[in-house]
Amino acid sequence: MKRNNSAGNRIFMALVFVFLYAPILLLIVFSFNAGTSSSVWKGFSLDWYGKLFHNRIIMQSVYTTLLVSFLATIIATFAGTFAAIGFYAMRRRVREPLMTVNNIPMMNADIVTGVSLCLFFVAFFTFWGDFARWFNGVQSFIDLPVRLTMGFGTLLLAHITFNIPYIILSVGPKLRQMDKNLIDAAQDLGCTWMQAFWKVIIPEIKPGIVSGALTAFTMSIDDFVISYFTAGSSASTLAMTIYGMTKKRVSPQINAISTLLFITVLVLLAIVNIREARQERLRASRL
Numbered sequence: 001m002k003r004n005n006s007a008g009n010r011i012f013m014a015l016v017f018v019f020l021y022a023p024i025l026l027l028i029v030f031s032f033n034a035g036t037s038s039s040v041w042k043g044f045s046l047d048w049y050g051k052l053f054h055n056r057i058i059m060q061s062v063y064t065t066l067l068v069s070f071l072a073t074i075i076a077t078f079a080g081t082f083a084a085i086g087f088y089a090m091r092r093r094v095r096e097p098l099m100t101v102n103n104i105p106m107m108n109a110d111i112v113t114g115v116s117l118c119l120f121f122v123a124f125f126t127f128w129g130d131f132a133r134w135f136n137g138v139q140s141f142i143d144l145p146v147r148l149t150m151g152f153g154t155l156l157l158a159h160i161t162f163n164i165p166y167i168i169l170s171v172g173p174k175l176r177q178m179d180k181n182l183i184d185a186a187q188d189l190g191c192t193w194m195q196a197f198w199k200v201i202i203p204e205i206k207p208g209i210v211s212g213a214l215t216a217f218t219m220s221i222d223d224f225v226i227s228y229f230t231a232g233s234s235a236s237t238l239a240m241t242i243y244g245m246t247k248k249r250v251s252p253q254i255n256a257i258s259t260l261l262f263i264t265v266l267v268l269l270a271i272v273n274i275r276e277a278r279q280e281r282l283r284a285s286r287l
Helices: 002-030 047-053 056-089 092-107 110-138 152-177 181-188 193-222 225-230 238-246 252-286
Strands: none
Touching: 002 252, 047 252, 056 092, 056 152, 056 193, 056 238, 092 152, 110 152, 110 225, 152 193, 152 225, 181 193, 193 252, 225 238, 238 252
């Protein structure tokens, strides 16, 4: 009976994996197709990858995606790390409600986050326009821009906003695992608080910072919905460009760029999982 259940579970899991990954495997295979068809194989070729790297629109969107992801990861890592340290220093009665609020963006639907950020930016730009007109009218030394629009700046702010909770969630457990007496011991040995912070706290929570940064970078590269509502018309990420290309005739270049994007995200997730596995083994060996 147990063998039958085990065989049934394996078959069910195999069907689930086929359902999930067969379309991706088909996309990867046909990215090397010599023809333009997505169903008829006409031979192996790398032509679509060559044409992809000569496509100015796609390359510009790749540059925008990488720049936004890199900047958002750096800023969110700094902000999230210091926020996690601030939460750690709070009393539990105050920290728990704030951590619940921090977890809401991760559980919230992306479309809700995207629409809310879009409405916030529009409201802020309206307020800024009224303030700029008033300010420019009462003085002539500084001329503030009256009209602000969504673009790279709002896109970057949106990515920072949804990345910070992931950093806090990664750094927080490392802070709780740290021995509280280490900071006091470092200060007793002559370190200032800032020296204890850089030489004691940061090395202890570094694995959490790195894991959180890798997760944030992956989320930024992979995001579409929030970027779609906050990028405006002057900036376009890779996901937005691919979506725009699918509205017309599907080009095999989409298969090529999707393959590269899938491999990039897969490599980043593998790095995160390998780091976490190593940390678990190291922690187990210490115990």
